[in-house]
Amino acid sequence: MTAVDFKDLPVVVAGLGISGISAARVLRDLGARVTVVDGGDGEGLRARAASLGADLTVRLGDGDTLPEGTRLIVTSPGWPPNSPLFLAAEQAGVPVWGDVELAWQLRRPLPETGEPAPWLAVTGTNGKTTTVQMLASILTAAGRRTAAVGNVGVSVLDAVLAEQPYEVLAVELSSYQLHWAPSLRPHSAAVLNLAPDHLDWHGSMAAYAADKGRIYQGNQVACVYNLADPATEELVIEADVEEGCRAIGFGLGAPGLSQFGVVDGLLVDRAFVPDRQKNAAEIGAVEDVNPPAPHNIANALAAAALARAYGVDTKAVREGLRAFRPDAHRIAEVAVVGEVTYIDDSKATNTHAAAASLAAYEPVVWIAGGLAKGATFDELVRGAAKRLRAAVLIGADRALIKEALARHAPDVPVIEAAQGETGAVAMTEVVRAAAGLARPGDTVLLAPACASMDMFTNYGQRGDFFAEAVRALQD
Structure with missing residues (x-):
């Protein structure tokens, strides 16, 4: 499908990570x-470079200089727009693509239709992975050859070049990837929510939102937005879409026209039904969603909206939601010890995700802290204050959360744990402190609202050590 002739084209690939190696x-x-x-x-890095073979040039220790004669740059998602390499490319008139743009350009027509597989795309500050996996589960239940791709599952490049082509793709897209994907035009897309995140990369909240909004450009059938987050609807209003593309809202209340919602414990579609003025279709039940926390029900409605926009029937939506199982470290119950429930939501690496997690439990002994990534915590603490039994704070930026607790929840006991410790040793101390604060009926919730790399390899390791420490309480 691409109009670009890559034969002998001088291309620079920025970054020797997984996506960079794949692109190269x-x-x-x-x-x-x-x-x-x-x-x-x-x-x-040298081992990775060697794995590419002798027919590629690899230049380590210098990611700033634009090689002479470069005609295209393909960047890994993490490289910020103000990198010297990209500034030099802009001055030289050299385009910069991400791996998603490259994949979009390389799509191939399906034998059945003569057109490339449509993309059903999802972005948002939180919930992207879960929603895309739910969507893929629904599409699979409908008998479609599909995969969850992008930041989850199969790489988007591998998906579009697969020997056995997919009929439709459920695509998770980050703001980084959208920034470098100027040609992307999904069949339908959803922005789940918007909250401050990665502002050090984007430079401002406005720039971050604008990059998220790119997912709606050129949509063909549906722009799915969150009724509880007006900023997502604003992005729909601003988008340039194809004639006939519809705005479809989702929320936890009874749905209005062209909306998905909840009525008496049932998930309801009032968008893709005949005579939606009078009719709605049951597409599942709250109990079909695992776990049935409010924010996860919203994820399920967004996934259902995209599937229905693609033409999936209501039975497949219900079957797909029932078959879905969430990833580890996402509001996962670890154990009940002494009538206290321990929940691992280590994947809640920003304030928006932590707020959703805190809203699902009460009363809570909250384990929080790590690398704040420029975030502030007043709004999070203010909203959760009444649910908090106590807080156990960890990590480099714990003081920011402690100060917010002092302002908005001054009566909540706070323990600063694992000062100077990391890894399993630190988490064992943290869990013991939380257990000492909890009462029967409470929930000890690991929802850090921060990144993990100051104390752990990643959020997965943080969650694993939490689970190990909880299980040790049972011994």
């Missing part, structure tokens, strides 16, 4: 002359 190999196979650049240098 694909471009090499297309005949491009590929140079991979990375500002880092070390044994691990």
